[in-house]
Amino acid sequence: MPELPEVETVTNSIKKHLKGKKFTSLVVNWKKTLHNFTSLDFSSKIKNLKIKNIYRRGKFIVIDLDKVILAVHLRMTGKLYVMPEIDPKQKHISAYLSFSDKYLLFEDSRKFGRFYLYESIDSLDDRLGIEPFSKEFDQKWLISKLKSKSRQMKQLLLDQSFVVGLGNIYTDEALYLSKIHPLSKSDEVSISKIKKLHSSIIKVLKESIIEGGTTIRDYTYDYSYVGNYALKLNVYGKQDTICPKCKTLIIKIKVAQRGTHICPKCQPL
DNA sequence: CCATGAACCTGGTCGC
DNA sequence: TGCGACCAGGTTCATG
Numbered sequence: 001m002p003e004l005p006e007v008e009t010v011t012n013s014i015k016k017h018l019k020g021k022k023f024t025s026l027v028v029n030w031k032k033t034l035h036n037f038t039s040l041d042f043s044s045k046i047k048n049l050k051i052k053n054i055y056r057r058g059k060f061i062v063i064d065l066d067k068v069i070l071a072v073h074l075r076m077t078g079k080l081y082v083m084p085e086i087d088p089k090q091k092h093i094s095a096y097l098s099f100s101d102k103y104l105l106f107e108d109s110r111k112f113g114r115f116y117l118y119e120s121i122d123s124l125d126d127r128l129g130i131e132p133f134s135k136e137f138d139q140k141w142l143i144s145k146l147k148s149k150s151r152q153m154k155q156l157l158l159d160q161s162f163v164v165g166l167g168n169i170y171t172d173e174a175l176y177l178s179k180i181h182p183l184s185k186s187d188e189v190s191i192s193k194i195k196k197l198h199s200s201i202i203k204v205l206k207e208s209i210i211e212g213g214t215t216i217r218d219y220t221y222d223y224s225y226v227g228n229y230a231l232k233l234n235v236y237g238k239q240d241t242i243c244p245k246c247k248t249l250i251i252k253i254k255v256a257q258r259g260t261h262i263c264p265k266c267q268p269l
Numbered sequence: 270c271c272a273t274g275a276a277c278c279t280g281g282t283c284g285c
Numbered sequence: 286t287g288c289g290a291c292c293a294g295g296t297t298c299a300t301g
Binding site for chain 3: 003006059074110113158160170216217219236259
């Protein structure tokens with residue numbers, strides 16, 4: 001489900017409930033949800049620790065407990081939200097944590113989502129790339145990185161060890177705005193298009209955050225709110241409709257095993 | 270170093 | 286209505 005704007009929205013929506021609270025119990029319905037720790041570890045390392053902060057790093061939601069961090073990755077269909085009660089009839093609740101008199105639920109129909117326990121954020125930083133809203137992510141950085149390798153543009157933008165936060169939707173949108181074909185080799189893209197790509201990445205992510213993300217099917221935050229950026233998409237899911245710039249039909253192709261949407265005229269190879 | 274395909278799962282949609 | 290094929294906001298691992 002989620003790319004950077006959706007994860008950012010979910011993070012903010014649970015933050016107000018959780019900051020300063022303590023988790024008192026953990027119930028796990030789908031065992032694999034806990035990727036690198038057990039319920040016993042919860043009792044000894046997480047339980048009753050005060051939640052210091054909650055923030056996003058890449059597509060991870062990070063719950064900072066000072067001594068350790070609990071990181072949540074929603075993968076495709078994960079939803080994380082606070083509810084005053086547990087409904088035992090509700091399906092797909094992979095796990096939930098209790099705090100105060102409320103619950104932090106993790107609902108995940110496809111069961112790909114995971115919880116991670118680490119001693120510090122370094123474990124994530126080690127394998128994640130640059131944050132697109134950081135000052136280090138500037139035109140110069142992007143130009144030199146793209147020129148230093150020869151990768152398919154879409155595959156490279158999806159690579160979380162390169163730049164974090166982009167997924168299938170925002171990669172297609174950013175490449176469209178910068179008129180780059182997703183199969184272009186990174187070292188063959190012109191400087192002017194790379195500059196445009198830099199601003200397009202920031203633009204699509206920022207504008208989507210303002211809209212609360214993009215809901216195609218599963219994604220919600222605070223249990224039931226949907227993101228409205230779907231209304232602003234130019235190419236994602238728009239195959240067989242007309243390009244807003246040149247009136248050519250948008251087509252859907254396969255790149256890096258992902259459905260990929262382009263205007264064949266605006267984004268020539 | 271780079272690309273591809275499979276695997277992990279469930280549910281929705283489309284065509285026959 | 287039913288059934289099979291295919292698709293889905295992600296990541297990781299094995300294989301050329």
